[in-house]
Amino acid sequence: MVVPQKVFFTKGVGVHKDKLASFELALREAGIEKYNLVYVSSIFPPNATTVSREEGLKELNAGEIVYCVMARNETKEANRLSSAAIGLALPRDANEYGYLSEHHAYGETALVSGEYAEDLAATMLATTLGIEFDPDKAWQEREQIYKASGKIIETTHICQSAEGDAEGRWVTVIAAAVFVL
Template identity: 25%
Template structure:
């Protein structure tokens, strides 16, 4: 008898759920605000194929950059108008071990004798009315296979290419630059078996826009 009553109630609840109208939900993707900029390099005689620099060397580069205790995920390259830069040193006391760090990151890995360079640049943009609408980032990753380039030249090459990339972001949208470009570049001449350089923006603050309704379609 109890089993019959239980299943009866379950069937009634299921019927009511299926008959209920679709619930309206409030949508509004969150907006990243505060971010820090950092760079790091790492090299090791250990590595796992097929990308041996993506294991030990990458871990050491993350550590050198001060972000080794985050779970890192990747963005593309758009900076909201609400975003602003903060020093990593101010963020470190509040880092929770294993928390998610959403990043715009460039990383370049190589082998002994090569020089690797990674960089992230930023530019802020205004529209035809002179209103600043936000910004863009660009990533640079390069492997000098002969390794003979100087660190100074590698940095200059990175900044030059990042400048071209950022200007491209503006040009394709009909925007103009509103603030000086900024760059983070890491360069490593690899002396061990494997090595990696990385540069990243790490987002640590978020806001939410005014929600808007996107009702689910009726069944």
Template identity: 55%
Template sequence: MEKIVPKRMFFTRGVGYHRNKLQSFELALRDAGVEICNLVTISSIYPPQCKIIPKTEGLKNLVPGQITFVVMARQETNEPSRLVHAAVGLARPMNKQQYGYISEHHGYGQTSRQSGDFAEDLAATMLASTLGFELDPDKAWDERKQLYIAGKDRQFVSRSIAKAAHGHKDGLWTTVVALAVMLLV
């Protein structure tokens, strides 16, 4: 059997509101642009030599019914005004021959920025331990990130995508998703 290793990846996010929980999820996937696919959730390894492409380019490569591998964060609520969030973070080594990490983070009470920073920090912490150095957990992510992105000894690059939303005022289900979508070609 041939090894299945994604060649390209893109990030997307969405939110959906509906009286039914499942339809709220479907609308969040539609907002993210991936509702036509059969999504298979995978864990957290960013493949070596995988290229990150813009969402618009990635969406053009999807066809209805396609089996599509994703790292997905998802959260929902039907409580009015309750803040839900979902984020996916990425940390990849500067050496593109090495693998990186993708993390998912979801829950309640964080903004998109807070959720995205947390997911990015998770991915960076996993990658840092693989590369043989530790990120100081006593420092804020913004401070730690600056140490590793500045200068000639830059070890990795990182980023995240996140979505946060307040529960619908009328108690409709509110679902947020953040995804790293893997493409095999």
């Protein structure tokens, strides 16, 4: 059974005339360009810990197959704002699983996209834990309900946003939760 023990978060932006090259540059800025990335769905493993990007990267080797949850967005339109975010929600009980969510959008600031991704992860976790809430309430109100329940200990996010290049080059933004086995 393959269950990651550690997770780190990273983000990056790349700009290039070629779409694929701009993605590669975003991966480089995020520090994850030398791995064979496999995208997985959004479960934060029970008993896993979050570590810094630097600590996580020390445990990985070039060419290694590395699992991640990734949000990605790109644009070639001048001044078009794009964003990519990963949200995290962890239960108080470390033996339970948490949730990661990915969100990518146009026209949203990093804060708006990041909070949206955080809200998604927290809402998914809240529904599995049986926390009652009004889905029509604002995120900040629901966040307080989730945390006051005593069942959710932490929510957070990471987001990368960037404006489209004035010269028409591709701009790619990524955010990722990277698993370390």
